[in-house]
Amino acid sequence: MKISTKGRYGLTIMIELAKNHGKGPLSLKAIAQTNELSEHYLEQLISPLRNAGLVKSIRGAYGGYVLGDEPSNITSGDIIRVLEGPISPVEVLEDEEPAKRELWIRIRDAVKEVLDNTTLEDLANYSGGEQESYMFYI
Template identity: 40%
Template sequence: MKLTTKGRYAVTAMLDLALHHKGEPVSLAEISERQDISLSYLEQLFAKLRKAGLVVSMRGPGGGYQLCSDPKEIAIADIIAAVDEHVDATRCGGLGDCQDNRRCLTHDLWTDLSNQIRVFLSGITLADMTERADVRQTAARQVKRLEMVADSAR
């Protein structure tokens, strides 16, 4: 079972957006700097997130992205699904053709694990994550790091 970079980065970027929106759009450039994710990759991810109805884009000066819903209504599983990511612990992609086009001995075990992971991620929202002390400390550290970089460049 593997969650790819696409799913991880999408969740990270959405969490950054939830933490830093303060009623104003957040630019992808800001998210890119704080999270060290390429801007072009974020553009690809946010196109999918926008298509899924999780974010809305604002054009022009001061533009960027905002969440379409309250962070309490956006489950981590929704973000992962929006970027075409599937959490699947089976070797066969859930098709049941794992061994000689038939189910392997452990197919149902891995299917059950995949379902448990989906249930787990469906039960965690962006709001849940923003309320975690460790997440808030990390976000504060990231902002401080960028401020120090900006100060040293002056």
């Protein structure tokens, strides 16, 4: 399964909203500028996210978007499914050789596990994998 720009940019929107959670609405213009993305394209992605209840729109001069739930309750799998559809590397056919069918199912389940166990809170708090520095004595 290849995640398209819809999934990648939709995840970007949601991570930015998670980083801003509790601070008020965030405009798509601000998200687009921060991430050097097309605001017009983000506008197309926000509608399915809003329809799924993952985001809420706030109208007015200081309006924008906020998360529909706590960042810890929204998974990357929720977002990818809304924007990309079901998570599956290939369509598993019943007449497929059992060994290959089992492989496709295991790959699908592994991807689902990662996506469904990674919350927006995890992604918003990710520090870039900075490693500890070690002191060596000779």
